Amino acid sequence: MTTQENSTHGSYVTKGESFDRDMSYIDDRITRDGRDGWPVEAGRYRLIAARACPWANRTLISRRLLGLEDALSVGMPGPTHDKRSWTFDLDEGGVDPVLGYERLQQAYFARFPDYPRGITVPAVVDVPSRAVVTNDFQQITLDFTAEWTEHHRDGAPDLYPVAQRAEIDALSRWMLHRVNNGVYKVGFAGSQQVYEDEFRALWAALDELEERLGRSRYLLGPAITEADVRLFPTLIRFDPVYHGHFKANRQPLASMPNLWNYTKDLFTTPGFGDTVDFEQIKRHYYVVHEDINPTQVVPLGPDLSPLLEGHDRDRFETATWGPEGTAPQPPLAAEVVDPAHTPLHVSGR
Missing domain, CATH: 3.40.30.10 (Glutaredoxin)
Known part of the structure; x- marks a missing residue:
């Protein structure tokens, strides 16, 4: 990038x-x-x-x-x-x-x-x-x-509500440096000490998010916001890429109940998971980053089919699309992700 x-x-x-x-x-x-x-x-x-x-x-x-x-x-x-x-x-x-x-x-x-x-x-x-x-x-x-x-379409959600903009901006800045870019700081660390420092900082941030997501369905309450749009792309790449390729491997995201169920929830929410192409994601990281993967071998795993299993996020108050919003229509035919690049087909099962 x-x-x-x-x-x-x-x-x-x-x-x-x-x-x-x-x-x-x-x-x-x-x-x-x-x-x-x-x-x-x-x-x-x-x-x-x-x-x-x-x-x-x-x-x-x-x-x-x-x-x-x-x-x-x-x-x-x-x-x-x-x-x-x-x-x-x-x-x-x-x-x-x-x-x-x-x-x-x-x-x-x-x-x-x-x-x-x-x-x-x-x-x-x-x-x-x-x-x-x-x-x-x-x-x-x-x-x-x-x-x-x-x-905007009829029923489009307000992803950046005026009353929450200051909170969204502050959370987004924190996530950028500690999580979204934090995984890169771990993966591209140039020494053992730098790696260990960045590793601990990343996992401290993920622990904070795990706790936060134990209080509400989405990052800022019952409805999705810009903050969720910014966090999801990092979380969905965590187990297939960042955990192994970037050595951010304290534990898989799938072992963190709130973060994992939140990720599964968003993955099955229209507009989120239907933009994700796991084959392209894995090929990008493992092929382009030659200095940390010189063989350019792309792993078959992990098994991503659990992303399609049920989640527990409906235990929270929920207004996903806001008071007057609705879910988006299915993707345009020309923009549908190749079914072979989705969770049931990319794990080498």
Whole structure:
């Protein structure tokens, strides 16, 4: 995702050092008033979001929950990338059918010919100019919620309620550094001491979330919010990737009752699990991270079928979609995850 992750294919660890994520992104925003020069317009923009990437996964979830499919098209690169860019190798001829590009890099260079940082997903591209608008993953989903309201579906949930925004923002900042990026700090640690420090910090944060989720169905109460959209992509990748590949292996997530049942709950909630492609997720991490998996062997396990078993979260007060919201419709036919990449088929059973 970051410059460090994209600058050299397979090189992510600096011996003796901590992992430092470059948090400098193109901070233009697409807004109702177009104050940055990018007004919200149905059909004008294309979201580029690889299913493999957790940061991109949250944009796919938000787009589904809010019903933005007709207003905002999506392009999905394949699960791997080289030192130059994510590529559209899943599309016919290896070319994005809307942008006409083989590489996401081309959209960045169309706007910034000497763009110096990593070519990251998610990114939103202006279709008429075929140039990137923003790759600020922290802001993109907030703007989907607050700026694209004219194009929300009937019954779309309010993922960023005004009364809870300060709490959501504070929790999101904490999760970013301690959990979402915390797993990378563990996996890309450059020394034993750095690894042990980051390992303990990550698990202290997960223990806090385990306790928190013993009090309510979702992170901030009876309804899903932006905070849940941000946490889920990390949790769903934990046992298949972070536990083993990143050595975050104090215990599997499946052994933590509240976090595991919360993950199962969201996985079976429309808009969450139907965006997850386990085959692409595992291939991305185990193939691209050559310095920590030089053989590029992709494991068959773990068995993910328990994700489809019942959960206990309905013991809490529940208003999943808010007071007037409803569940989203099924995904568009062209965006359905390959059934062979779902829990019953990816564990080598």
